[in-house]
Amino acid sequence: MRPQRWVEFAVISSRSLLLSLPGKKHVCSSSKRHHGTLMAEEAKKLAAYAAVDNHIQNNQVVGVGSGSTIVYAVDRLAERVRQEKLNIARQLILQHGLPLSDLDRHPELDVAIDGADEVDAALTLIKGGGGCLTQEKIVAGCAKHFIVIADYRKDSKALGQQWKKGVPVEVIPMAYVPVSRAIARRFGGEAVLRMAVSKAGPVVTDNNNFILDWKFEHAQNWKEVNTAIKMIPGVVETGLFVGMAERVYFGMEDGSVKTRDPPVN
Numbered sequence: 001m002r003p004q005r006w007v008e009f010a011v012i013s014s015r016s017l018l019l020s021l022p023g024k025k026h027v028c029s030s031s032k033r034h035h036g037t038l039m040a041e042e043a044k045k046l047a048a049y050a051a052v053d054n055h056i057q058n059n060q061v062v063g064v065g066s067g068s069t070i071v072y073a074v075d076r077l078a079e080r081v082r083q084e085k086l087n088i089a090r091q092l093i094l095q096h097g098l099p100l101s102d103l104d105r106h107p108e109l110d111v112a113i114d115g116a117d118e119v120d121a122a123l124t125l126i127k128g129g130g131g132c133l134t135q136e137k138i139v140a141g142c143a144k145h146f147i148v149i150a151d152y153r154k155d156s157k158a159l160g161q162q163w164k165k166g167v168p169v170e171v172i173p174m175a176y177v178p179v180s181r182a183i184a185r186r187f188g189g190e191a192v193l194r195m196a197v198s199k200a201g202p203v204v205t206d207n208n209n210f211i212l213d214w215k216f217e218h219a220q221n222w223k224e225v226n227t228a229i230k231m232i233p234g235v236v237e238t239g240l241f242v243g244m245a246e247r248v249y250f251g252m253e254d255g256s257v258k259t260r261d262p263p264v265n
């Protein structure tokens, strides 16, 4: 029988999380403010703590994404598990000792929390800067509530204002050239194969696919574009998250946390 108080974390991609946790070394512990301006790492932490405190309760199954911002959300989850002495069953993971689950056991999540590369005024996201877009979209799609955390540098009126690396598109390796050409022909711009930094050759995703970064030229109807790109044979998923986020928490330079909800139509 389950313990009465139970918090469980469905980690979308253990590989991503394992990679992202050591990212804590980027925390600016010596100087959190530069000339009165909050540094991005501290802003990420503010957003993450606010999101976890406002959306995570006991008896929930929680999905977490990957990246440097989500590290702070995992920190806060672990802190709350310790402080509130929540019962945890299952094998402990990583130094935080959080229980790891998966979508086979928990296909429905209460909440998913994840970072983003850019968020526009309508809460359309670009994700996949770290290469985990497909698994992150699956997890977000399985959650009743999808909450995004980001620092002020991701806040944008229109996609492309802040994030200059384009929209990631995960593709089956044999199809990357035709898909790249189809995207450029239909939507303009250029879709470039993402190359690895610390090894030779292209980046290979958790699903053994390649990533094209589509450097678009102008704002588009992202919902239509997302659907159309997904129809190109060989495309697995895009890093466009349209109509998925319920709320975004931005950690701001002045130390505040700004939230944004989808516009009411």
Ligand SMILES: O=C(CO)[C@H](O)[C@H](O)COP(=O)(O)O
Binding pocket: 065, 066, 067, 068, 069, 070, 114, 115, 116, 117, 126, 127, 128, 129, 130, 131, 132, 133, 136
């Ligand atoms: O989509 C992602 C990974 O594929 C990340 O959520 C996104 O890149 C944000 O990362 P960070 O929090 O490090 O800025």
